[in-house]
Amino acid sequence: MASQSRTPYTILGCLTLQPMSGYDVKQFLERTLVHFWSESPGQIYPTLRRLEEQGLAEGSAEPGQRGKEKRVYRITDAGRETLQAWLRKPAEPSQPRYEHTLKLFFGHSVGREASLAHVERLRRRTEADLAHYREHERELAEQAAKEPDSPAPYWLVVLRGGIQYSAMALEWCDETEATLRALPTQSADRRPGRASQSDREDEE
Amino acid sequence: MASQSRTPYTILGCLTLQPMSGYDVKQFLERTLVHFWSESPGQIYPTLRRLEEQGLAEGSAEPGQRGKEKRVYRITDAGRETLQAWLRKPAEPSQPRYEHTLKLFFGHSVGREASLAHVERLRRRTEADLAHYREHERELAEQAAKEPDSPAPYWLVVLRGGIQYSAMALEWCDETEATLRALPTQSADRRPGRASQSDREDEE
DNA sequence: ATTGCCATGTAAGGGGTTACATGATTAT
DNA sequence: ATAATCATGTAACCCCTTACATGGCAAT
Numbered sequence: 001m002a003s004q005s006r007t008p009y010t011i012l013g014c015l016t017l018q019p020m021s022g023y024d025v026k027q028f029l030e031r032t033l034v035h036f037w038s039e040s041p042g043q044i045y046p047t048l049r050r051l052e053e054q055g056l057a058e059g060s061a062e063p064g065q066r067g068k069e070k071r072v073y074r075i076t077d078a079g080r081e082t083l084q085a086w087l088r089k090p091a092e093p094s095q096p097r098y099e100h101t102l103k104l105f106f107g108h109s110v111g112r113e114a115s116l117a118h119v120e121r122l123r124r125r126t127e128a129d130l131a132h133y134r135e136h137e138r139e140l141a142e143q144a145a146k147e148p149d150s151p152a153p154y155w156l157v158v159l160r161g162g163i164q165y166s167a168m169a170l171e172w173c174d175e176t177e178a179t180l181r182a183l184p185t186q187s188a189d190r191r192p193g194r195a196s197q198s199d200r201e202d203e204e
Numbered sequence: 205m206a207s208q209s210r211t212p213y214t215i216l217g218c219l220t221l222q223p224m225s226g227y228d229v230k231q232f233l234e235r236t237l238v239h240f241w242s243e244s245p246g247q248i249y250p251t252l253r254r255l256e257e258q259g260l261a262e263g264s265a266e267p268g269q270r271g272k273e274k275r276v277y278r279i280t281d282a283g284r285e286t287l288q289a290w291l292r293k294p295a296e297p298s299q300p301r302y303e304h305t306l307k308l309f310f311g312h313s314v315g316r317e318a319s320l321a322h323v324e325r326l327r328r329r330t331e332a333d334l335a336h337y338r339e340h341e342r343e344l345a346e347q348a349a350k351e352p353d354s355p356a357p358y359w360l361v362v363l364r365g366g367i368q369y370s371a372m373a374l375e376w377c378d379e380t381e382a383t384l385r386a387l388p389t390q391s392a393d394r395r396p397g398r399a400s401q402s403d404r405e406d407e408e
Numbered sequence: 409a410t411t412g413c414c415a416t417g418t419a420a421g422g423g424g425t426t427a428c429a430t431g432a433t434t435a436t
Numbered sequence: 437a438t439a440a441t442c443a444t445g446t447a448a449c450c451c452c453t454t455a456c457a458t459g460g461c462a463a464t
């Protein structure tokens with residue numbers, strides 16, 4: 001451990017749900033956490049090995065559904081302790097880097113039309129995400145109501161976060177579109193290769 | 205170029221505002237884009253060198269205010285073209301990884317109290333961010349109104365995004381807190397080292 | 409026959425951060 | 437004196453993704 005990679009904890013978290021192979025972990029993350037967290041195979045398989053070496057998980061060979069046999073890991077008591085200790089520690093603040101934010105920030109260099117295009121693309125993506133989240137919301141809410149001690153409520157609050165984020169983003173798209181449309185068109189004249197007036201002077 | 209690193213474009217974007225040294229770029233990013241984008245010195249200085257090699261920026265030695273002399277770079281026409289071409293291309297969708305989301309997702313392993321603590325910490329951080337954004341909002345709005353062809357409107361829409369994100373996050377904190385408080389306390393009994401009932405069977 | 413899915417893994421490389429080395433100048 | 441700021445840079449390292457290699461089984 002001792003590293004600040006969150007992959008081992010993510011995997012341990014998956015293993016608390018049920019014993020899983022690397023493939024199972026990958027599938028589970030892709031189906032439930034995609035938009036909130038993801039891990040690549042190049043991380044998952046080596047990490048599972050390491051978890052076993054450290055006694056945090058135990059692997060056993062089991063026949064796969066088709067193809068090769070599966071190597072199924074189950075979490076150990078030590079693994080549960082390690083996971084819980086990490087889960088209790090404050091989360092590191094994360095500063096995400098949204099490329100569309102960066103492109104908009106420097107939008108003055110290309111003018112409103114190009115910037116509006118970014119907003120529209122973001123809107124379409126966000127609408128698709130939102131529709132996707134809404135589908136899952138009902139399922140999870142039912143599961144949370146039925147099973148008394150299931151992890152569903154925790155998954156639901158995360159999903160609600162995604163829904164609220166998307167709704168916020170769509171409102172921001174509306175507002176931004178209006179703001180940009182209200183701008184004078186002159187900055188749209190900054191065609192590629194043409195320096196802006198204020199920068200020309202001692203150039204060339 | 206040819207890479208998918210966004211550092212060179214970030215720097216070129218800064219250089220469209222005025223000629224800057226590596227230190228200036230670092231300062232500017234820290235003061236205006238911190239929460240939306242950041243670059244480390246280990247990226248900035250080598251990238252500036254590469255930009256010069258590629259003819260996208262031109263460096264010249266100028267006396268610094270104190271200490272060593274500054275190496276000030278100014279963007280070239282080729283640099284402006286390269287930046288604009290990139291700015292016009294659609295942004296890559298980004299899937300950010302929020303550690304607090306991950307810790308909440310697996311909150312069932314530690315119970316409501318530990319999860320509520322994460323929510324409270326996030327709330328405090330978000331409130332601080334929001335206050336910070338609000339300060340800048342006024343300045344930027346004034347600047348956008350005064351100067352006719354300034355980049356301020358573009359910076360403002362990004363800042364508005366931060367404000368709306370923070371407001372949304374605070375609402376989410378309220379909702380999540382309520383949801384978690386409504387949960388039965390039993391899952392809080394999953395103390396470190398104690399396996400949950402459903403997982404015990406063939407263990408130890 | 410061949411595509412597609414199940415399943416495990418590795419190698420290479422890229423992007424990025426942290427930490428350090430260096431050093432001059434100004435303010436306390 | 438010493439701390440802080442200005443200023444540039446590098447080396448090490450880590451995390452992570454991409455792409456590939458392997459291969460068996462099931463369905464079309």
